[in-house]
Amino acid sequence: MKEEAKRASFQTTTLPYLNRLVALASRWGDGQEAEDYVQETYARAWMAFHQLRDPASAFPWLCKILRTVANERRRTVARRRDLVFITELENAHEELVASDQPSPLEQYLSRLEAGSLRKALQSIPEDLAEAVELHDLHGLKYREIAQVTSVPIGTVMSRISRGRQLLAGLLKREDEAEAPAFRRAE
Amino acid sequence: MSAHRAQPEESQRDEATLQHARVRELVAAFADGELVREESREVEEHLRTCAGCRRELALQQDIARALSREPTPGASVSLRRRIGWVGEPERSPSRRWSWSWATAAAAMVAAIFAGTLAVMHPGVPDRAPGEIPLLRDALADCSRVMGRNFPRKADLAALSASVPFPVRTLVQPDAELFSTWKTTLAGAPAAGLAYRWRGIVVVQYAMATEMIGREPEVARALSGGGFYTAVHSAQSVVAVLEGGSATVVIAETSPEQLRRLIL
Numbered sequence: 500m501k502e503e504a505k506r507a508s509f510q511t512t513t514l515p516y517l518n519r520l521v522a523l524a525s526r527w528g529d530g531q532e533a534e535d536y537v538q539e540t541y542a543r544a545w546m547a548f549h550q551l552r553d554p555a556s557a558f559p560w561l562c563k564i565l566r567t568v569a570n571e572r573r574r575t576v577a578r579r580r581d582l583v584f585i586t587e588l589e590n591a592h593e594e595l596v597a598s599d600q601p602s603p604l605e606q607y608l609s610r611l612e613a614g615s616l617r618k619a620l621q622s623i624p625e626d627l628a629e630a631v632e633l634h635d636l637h638g639l640k641y642r643e644i645a646q647v648t649s650v651p652i653g654t655v656m657s658r659i660s661r662g663r664q665l666l667a668g669l670l671k672r673e674d675e676a677e678a679p680a681f682r683r684a685e
Numbered sequence: 686m687s688a689h690r691a692q693p694e695e696s697q698r699d700e701a702t703l704q705h706a707r708v709r710e711l712v713a714a715f716a717d718g719e720l721v722r723e724e725s726r727e728v729e730e731h732l733r734t735c736a737g738c739r740r741e742l743a744l745q746q747d748i749a750r751a752l753s754r755e756p757t758p759g760a761s762v763s764l765r766r767r768i769g770w771v772g773e774p775e776r777s778p779s780r781r782w783s784w785s786w787a788t789a790a791a792a793m794v795a796a797i798f799a800g801t802l803a804v805m806h807p808g809v810p811d812r813a814p815g816e817i818p819l820l821r822d823a824l825a826d827c828s829r830v831m832g833r834n835f836p837r838k839a840d841l842a843a844l845s846a847s848v849p850f851p852v853r854t855l856v857q858p859d860a861e862l863f864s865t866w867k868t869t870l871a872g873a874p875a876a877g878l879a880y881r882w883r884g885i886v887v888v889q890y891a892m893a894t895e896m897i898g899r900e901p902e903v904a905r906a907l908s909g910g911g912f913y914t915a916v917h918s919a920q921s922v923v924a925v926l927e928g929g930s931a932t933v934v935i936a937e938t939s940p941e942q943l944r945r946l947i948l
Contacts, residue, residue, distance in 0.1 A: 509771070510916070511940075517768060517919040518937050519885065522757030534764045545771045555941060596740045603740055604747040613834070616748075617755040634717065635752035638884020641719045660713035663748040 505548070512554045513544055516561055523562060523637055526620070526629070527569035536572065540565040559643035562633065566647060585624070588668030595671055607670040619669055620662075627662035630655055635663075704731060708738055716745040718859075753881050754863075756834070765918060814915040814922050817900050819892075820933065822870040824917060826877065827888045827935045835864035835879050844876050850893045850930040852876045857946050860887065871896065882946060887936040897924065897931045912947075914940040923947060 520540060524533035543564050544551075551560055595603040608616075617636065620628040626648075633639045633647060641659075645652045708731040714720050715728040732739050760768070814820040830836070844865040845852045854862060855878075864879040868890075875892040898904050903924050906913035913924040921940040924933045925947055936943055 514768070514916060515919055515921050515937055515939050517765065518757075518759040521760045521764070525758050533758070534761060537760070538764060538767055541768050541771045554939065557939065592744075595744060596737050598740070601740065602743045602747060604744050608747055608751050611751070613754075613756055616751050617757070631748075631752070634884075635749045636755060636757065636884055638753075638882075641714065641717070656714045656719070657710065659717070660710065660745065663713060663745050666748050667744050 509545055509548050512548075512551070512557045513541065513561060516558050519558065519637055520561055520565055523632070524565060524569065526632060536565060536569050539568045539572070543568065556643075558637075559639055559647050562637070562639065562643075563647045585665065587672065588623070588665045591668035591671040592664040595667055604667055604670060607674045610674070611670075616666070616670075619666060619673075622669055623662055623665040627658045627665065630658035631662035631666070634659055705735060705738070708732075708735070709741060712738055712741045713745045716742055716749065753884055760919060812902060814917045817902060819871040819896060819900050819903070820915070820917075820922055820924075823875075823890050823933050823935060824920070824922070826868050826870065826875075826890070827920075830864075830866065830877065830879070830888070831886070836866045837864070839863050839865050839878075841865060841878075844878070848874050848876050848891070850891065851928055852878070852891045853928040853930065853932065854878060855880060855882075855887070855889060855934070855946055857882065859883065860946065871899065882936075885936055885938055887934060887938075887943070887946060890933045890935075892931050892933070894926060894929065894931050897926065912944055914944065916940065 517537070520537045521533055524536040524540075527533065528536060540561060544561055547564070551557060600606075617632075620632055629648065630644055633644045634641070639647065641652050641655045644655045644659075648655070650658075704727075708728050711720060711724055711728050715725060720728065728738075732742065815824060839862050841852065841854065841862065844867060847867050860880040860882040862878060862880050864877075866877045868875050868877050870890060870892060873892060873896055875890045875896075878889040878891070880887045880889070897907060903913045907924065907926050913922075915922045919937050920935050921938060921943045922933065922935050923940060923943045924931065926932075927947075932947070934943055934947055936946075
């Protein structure tokens with residue numbers, strides 16, 4: 500009976516985050532590989548469930564376990580498929596900020612196809628992409644991202660800022676080059 | 686003499702440059718509401734006079750907003766089933782685990798909850814939300830609109846005018862309404878609203894108060910001014926009576942978070 504109650508508590512606390520964990524896992528692997536990471540995450544979370552003191556922190560706690568699982572299991576770190584020259588993106592970002600448009604990205608974003616910006620995260624350095632993704636896609640607070648990634652909160656702040664700047668630079672560069680990294684909606 | 690006068694001017698310029706560089710570092714955190722009050726004030730003050738930092742702020746906000754709208758994959762039925770076995774005592778040696786699962790499974794146990802787990806607040810529901818017509822229809826409608834990536838309009842005035850009950854929106858300032866539609870739940874008209882909130886999508890249904898009275902479990906939970914709360918697969922469902930209508934909210938987050946959003 501006690502075990503039943505523990506399972507019910509585990510399910511109520513962790514199950515609402517299942518889809519979000521699969522979404523996060525997809526940054527390290529596609530389809531079945533991502534689901535395997537999540538499955539392993541739930542197995543480890545069950546065994547360590549007694550360590551979760553605050554149910555409100557369940558999602559960052561699960562994210563941290565998932566991150567450990569993915570880092571252990573990943574056979575290759577070569578998921579940064581289209582890593583591009585950082586200085587080129589930095590220059591493109593500076594040009595955007597120096598432009599006379601109040602919202603310099605508006606025109607580029609309005610032409611993007613769904614999913615392409617998320618895919619573009621693979622083209623910027625991993626630590627920056629991870630921080631941006633945890634915040635903007637998965638809704639974690641800076642403090643929670645610092646816990647998940649084991650870095651100081653100042654580093655999180657800087658990674659998110661820089662990551663978005665590089666994405667902005669990438670948008671501009673791709674739009675000008677009419678390159679296929681961003682497929683545009685008809 | 687002129688060299689002496691130039692020194693304070695240079696010093697002021699250096700200070701302004703330093704402040705600009707410092708604020709530029711803080712703009713992303715400012716956009717995300719992550720700064721303490723003193724830092725926020727410093728950024729606000731600087732933004733009044735610096736067009737470059739205002740553009741940087743717009744850029745940070747635009748990227749964050751665009752990413753929060755990106756579609757993300759969800760769990761397959763097979764994964765849901767496998768996750769459902771976590772913590773259950775192992776029954777059958779023929780159960781198949783994938784590579785990473787096998788070792789943990791041996792130490793663990795298997796087989797629990799069969800898809801839907803309901804938690805009432807207060808009390809315990811007689812039927813799971815998927816068996817209650819009103820909530821079953823809400824979950825199905827939610828799944829349908831999500832599958833079609835939501836209607837591409839958010840016209841609250843038109844929606845309110847089309848239904849015979851008041852439509853109250855969620856009050857949290859960081860919940861962004863991006864889609865509205867009219868639908869039918871358990872044979873009666875209902876208003877659907879979708880929000881982006883902290884990286885997730887929250888779907889709200891507003892309906893006439895008497896709709897709740899048809900579902901005994903929900904009505905009982907709400908009778909004392911409380912909430913009806915349930916978990917269905919990966920989604921939390923919360924119902925509440927407020928402002929002359931009934932509201933059902935569905936999202937992939939914990940019931941506690943969802944209640945906080947409604948309050």
